[in-house]
Amino acid sequence: MTExxxxxxxxxxxxxxxxxxxKALRDISFDVGRGEIVGIVGESGCGKSTLISSILxxxxxxxxxxxxxxxxxxxxxxxxxxxxxxxxxxxxxSIVFQDPMQTHNPVLSIGRQMVDIQHRSRASKxxxxxxxxxxxxxxxxPDPEARLDQFPHEFSGGMRQRIAIAMALMSEPxxxxxxxxxxxxxxxxxxxxxxxxxxxxxxxxxAILFISHHLGVIAELCDRVVVMYAGAVVESGDVREIFHNPxxxxxRRLIECDPGHIKxxxxxxxxxxxxxxxxxxxxxGCVFRERCNQAVHRCASEVPPLELLxxxxxxxxxxxxxxxxx
Amino acid sequence: xxxxxxxxxxIIRGIARDPLGLMGLIIVGTIVVCAxxxxxxxxxxxxxxxxxxxLQGPSTAHLLGTDQLGRDTFSRVIMGGQVALKVxxxxxxxxxxxxxxxxxxxGYGPRWLDNLLMLLFDTIRSFPTVMFALAVxxxxxxxxxxxxxxxxxxxxxxxxxxxxTQTLTLRNSEFILAERSMGAxxxxxxxxxxxxxxxxxLAVLAAMDIPTVIALEAGLSFLGLGVKPPTPxxxxxxxxxxxxxxxxxxLVVGGGLPIILATLGFTFLGESLRDVVDPKLRKQx
Amino acid sequence: xxxxxxxxFALALLILFVAVTAMFLMIRAVPGDPVQIMLGPRAxxxxxxxxxxxxxxxxPIWKQLAIFYGNLLTGDLGIDVFSGRSVTxxxxxxxxxxxxxxxxxxxxxxxxxxxxxxxxxxHPNTLIDRIAxxxxxxxxxxxxxxxxxxxxxxxxxHLQWFPAIGxxxxxxxxxxxxxxxxxxxxxxWVGYIARxxxxxxxxxxxxxxxxxxxxFGLSERRVVMVYALRIAIxxxxxxxxxxxxxxLSSAVFAEIVFARPGLGKLVIDSITTRNYPIVMGSxxxxxxxxVVSTALADLVNAWLDPRARVQN
Numbered sequence: 001m002t003e004x005x006x007x008x009x010x011x012x013x014x015x016x017x018x019x020x021x022x023k024a025l026r027d028i029s030f031d032v033g034r035g036e037i038v039g040i041v042g043e044s045g046c047g048k049s050t051l052i053s054s055i056l057x058x059x060x061x062x063x064x065x066x067x068x069x070x071x072x073x074x075x076x077x078x079x080x081x082x083x084x085x086x087x088x089x090x091x092x093x094s095i096v097f098q099d100p101m102q103t104h105n106p107v108l109s110i111g112r113q114m115v116d117i118q119h120r121s122r123a124s125k126x127x128x129x130x131x132x133x134x135x136x137x138x139x140x141x142p143d144p145e146a147r148l149d150q151f152p153h154e155f156s157g158g159m160r161q162r163i164a165i166a167m168a169l170m171s172e173p174x175x176x177x178x179x180x181x182x183x184x185x186x187x188x189x190x191x192x193x194x195x196x197x198x199x200x201x202x203x204x205x206x207a208i209l210f211i212s213h214h215l216g217v218i219a220e221l222c223d224r225v226v227v228m229y230a231g232a233v234v235e236s237g238d239v240r241e242i243f244h245n246p247x248x249x250x251x252r253r254l255i256e257c258d259p260g261h262i263k264x265x266x267x268x269x270x271x272x273x274x275x276x277x278x279x280x281x282x283x284x285g286c287v288f289r290e291r292c293n294q295a296v297h298r299c300a301s302e303v304p305p306l307e308l309l310x311x312x313x314x315x316x317x318x319x320x321x322x323x324x325x326x
Numbered sequence: 327x328x329x330x331x332x333x334x335x336x337i338i339r340g341i342a343r344d345p346l347g348l349m350g351l352i353i354v355g356t357i358v359v360c361a362x363x364x365x366x367x368x369x370x371x372x373x374x375x376x377x378x379x380x381l382q383g384p385s386t387a388h389l390l391g392t393d394q395l396g397r398d399t400f401s402r403v404i405m406g407g408q409v410a411l412k413v414x415x416x417x418x419x420x421x422x423x424x425x426x427x428x429x430x431x432x433g434y435g436p437r438w439l440d441n442l443l444m445l446l447f448d449t450i451r452s453f454p455t456v457m458f459a460l461a462v463x464x465x466x467x468x469x470x471x472x473x474x475x476x477x478x479x480x481x482x483x484x485x486x487x488x489x490x491t492q493t494l495t496l497r498n499s500e501f502i503l504a505e506r507s508m509g510a511x512x513x514x515x516x517x518x519x520x521x522x523x524x525x526x527x528l529a530v531l532a533a534m535d536i537p538t539v540i541a542l543e544a545g546l547s548f549l550g551l552g553v554k555p556p557t558p559x560x561x562x563x564x565x566x567x568x569x570x571x572x573x574x575x576x577l578v579v580g581g582g583l584p585i586i587l588a589t590l591g592f593t594f595l596g597e598s599l600r601d602v603v604d605p606k607l608r609k610q611x
Numbered sequence: 612x613x614x615x616x617x618x619x620f621a622l623a624l625l626i627l628f629v630a631v632t633a634m635f636l637m638i639r640a641v642p643g644d645p646v647q648i649m650l651g652p653r654a655x656x657x658x659x660x661x662x663x664x665x666x667x668x669x670x671p672i673w674k675q676l677a678i679f680y681g682n683l684l685t686g687d688l689g690i691d692v693f694s695g696r697s698v699t700x701x702x703x704x705x706x707x708x709x710x711x712x713x714x715x716x717x718x719x720x721x722x723x724x725x726x727x728x729x730x731x732x733x734h735p736n737t738l739i740d741r742i743a744x745x746x747x748x749x750x751x752x753x754x755x756x757x758x759x760x761x762x763x764x765x766x767x768x769h770l771q772w773f774p775a776i777g778x779x780x781x782x783x784x785x786x787x788x789x790x791x792x793x794x795x796x797x798x799x800w801v802g803y804i805a806r807x808x809x810x811x812x813x814x815x816x817x818x819x820x821x822x823x824x825x826x827f828g829l830s831e832r833r834v835v836m837v838y839a840l841r842i843a844i845x846x847x848x849x850x851x852x853x854x855x856x857x858x859l860s861s862a863v864f865a866e867i868v869f870a871r872p873g874l875g876k877l878v879i880d881s882i883t884t885r886n887y888p889i890v891m892g893s894x895x896x897x898x899x900x901x902v903v904s905t906a907l908a909d910l911v912n913a914w915l916d917p918r919a920r921v922q923n
């Protein structure tokens with residue numbers, strides 16, 4: 001087992017709203033080892049975004065950390081003074097955001113932005129520019145030196161996402177958070193970006209927390225996967241294990257619905273019927289019960305705990321208990 | 327009728343709920359009441375000379391003192407409000423009506439007409455208002471009518487542009503397309519379907535425009551190019567006050583404060599009206 | 612970029628052409644003999660004949676217009692009726708005073724307005740934000756000439772902190788004379804610009820690229836002052852460009868109130884003496900100034916905002 005880099009321990013996060021507290025994250029626990037690639041998968045609204053903004057502590061003002069810790073190299077990020085937290089951002093922890101079209105400042109040149117984010121480095125401006133140019137080359141931007149003087153709108157979406165990756169890796173971070181970096185891109189570009197990310201990960205040896213709602217990409221890239229539903233972890237474990245032997249009905253439905261998994265090109269992609277429950281008024285029992293076609297009595301009254309099944313495979317479903325008991 | 331009346335009272339209530347709006351409502355209400363009842367309110371004839379009592383400071387007999395000809399400043403301030411509204415209201419409504427018509431023609435008519443009208447609007451707008459006013463006054467001489475005309479001409483483009491934009495947006499909206507496909511006449515489409523949607527926006531604009539107009543009238547009168555001398559206008563008060571600024575401050579104060587109060591009142595009212603009528607506009611600003 | 616600039620410029624020229632022609636025709640359309648009106652009681656038969664010939668009034672109207680434009684292209688705006696000096700010369704002698712005043716007004720009000728707006732946006736719903744909002748609504752309403760008169764009364768006549776009349780000599784003298792008129796013209800702009808910047812700042816701060824800048828640990832100061840403000844001030848440039856007509860109007864009044872030389876004073880003096888060539892010349896130059904400044908604002912915007920360069 002490798003050394004642990006990021007440990008999320010029983011994290012509970014609420015949003016204070018006029019309707020009452022919105023339970024955005026409930027009892028989240030998982031960890032990321034050094035150099036490991038961990039995928040987080042779930043539908044939109046499952047708390048993925050809250051989770052990453054909590055790690056970076058770039059949360060909306062109405063966010064309340066109710067319980068739990070986010071330990072990075074053993075230090076609780078939620079207790080860190082703002083100054084120290086800022087020192088980590090973009091240095092030890094970097095992020096690539098979802099929408100490449102809006103991720104860069106539109107009125108500053110790419111070169112200027114790439115030089116600016118090296119604000120901690122003592123290097124001269126020319127050296128910073130040189131590094132920026134090298135990084136652009138490393139992510140596959142042709143003629144990087146000249147393109148430093150161009151503005152974001154002069155690049156295509158795929159190019160902009162590569163630039164975002166170059167910016168994130170420039171400080172050689174220990175942890176790279178990738179928030180659905182390929183969702184806004186078409187399939188060919190997606191493959192290219194994933195390949196590039198894999199290659200760069202080998203080179204820089206950083207851990208990656210890869211968020212996606214696309215299981216195919218996760219399977220391609222990640223070592224381990226965490227499945228989230230309605231603000232809670234429902235299953236986590238080794239990628240192969242989870243794909244071949246899913247232990248939660250939600251994971252099974254996700255795999256069935258994944259476009260990469262469907263052999264014949266269906267005209268209409270299958271989706272999971274029903275909606276994510278209202279996080280302000282959570283139902284009793286299992287949050288997935290309403291949409292689950294295997295629900296039993298117990299699911300309506302008691303919340304299934306996240307239990308270790310075998311060798312690092314966790315799942316939160318009463319059905320697993322039944323199987324064992326029967 | 328019943329419906330529009332309740333809508334009106336709803337708007338007034340909406341404005342009164344906002345503290346700034348309430349303040350605007352009170353100020354504007356006071357000015358309008360004073361202007362309407364001016365003849366009964368004024369303690370003295372605003373143009374009666376009384377050389378014996380000239381250039382006095384405030385006293386119980388003369389609340390704001392007297393000017394160089396012994397005329398009561400307070401009476402002139404009250405009557406000046408009447409003059410200000412006499413210029414502002416016809417000018418704003420006239421500009422609104424013409425701007426609305428031209429704007430709708432530009433928005434709904436053929437492309438070349440649209441371009442022509444926009445060029446006309448841009449041209450009028452490109453004359454700095456005061457320069458334009460000065461040029462006209464230089465040519466036809468100062469009078470109340472000239473002021474009304476100048477103010478109207480300079481604000482037509484603002485209304486025209488807004489009316490045009492609204493017409494263009496509505497033109498392609500679904501309900502207008504449906505009407506057209508059912509063979510509704512142009513007059514019906516413009517008059518029945520578009521007009522009510524545009525007037526609201528223009529009314530907000532008009533409320534915001536009135537202070538500009540009042541200031542322009544006062545400004546021209548201050549330069550001696552507005553209403554003719556014995557007529558009591560706030561601008562004329564300032565003109566006298568400017569000439570006598572080293573002798574008495576009361577004329578400048580008496581002419582300046584009502585202008586600031588009036589512009590303040592109408593601006594508050596306009597802002598509040600905008601928020602009530604169209605909350606979307608607030609975000610755009 | 613060049614195409615964009617050319618198009619702007621062509622439209623500006625067209626507007627200027629229409630405006631000047633309209634002005635020209637308006638003067639000719641005034642009932643009565645313009646020469647008689649201009650000269651008034653000073654009219655003698657020789658003077659009348661001389662002026663008629665000078666202004667080419669005995670020619671048909673289209674020919675007058677052609678002569679007028681011919682002269683205009685060579686920079687000749689005609690001759691002052693009384694002194695016989697070139698109008699171009701007189702107008703351009705006064706223009707710097709007006710430009711100086713407008714520039715000073717917009718400089719102080721824009722810097723204060725931007726600072727206030729940015730501060731209010733960074734600290735929304737605090738006491739200072741509320742005070743700034745209330746002040747800006749109040750100041751927006753204050754007409755420049757009333758503010759000019761009141762500040763003349765308080766700061767020049769009573770407190771005697773600043774001079775009441777003229778434009779002053781030397782750098783410090785001129786600056787000292789600029790304070791009150793620039794204050795009067797700029798006051799209503801402070802609030803207006805502050806509101807504008809606050810609104811656009813709040814919008815920009817919510818955009819994704821600001822989150823990126825923060826995620827890279829840039830200091831909050833740099834995020835606000837550089838990454839957000841660079842975008843938030845764009846509408847200010849446009850507003851100043853379009854507001855040039857308004858600024859010029861305010862400048863006319865400020866020049867009268869503080870007895871400053873400048874275009875405004877020139878026009879008013881010429882109107883009272885019915886000196887039409889000078890009125891015409893000043894109106895033409897100020898209209899040109901307005902048209903040019905609008906076009907200039909577009910160019911500055913294109914320079915500040917790389918996205919604007921690719922439009923059209």
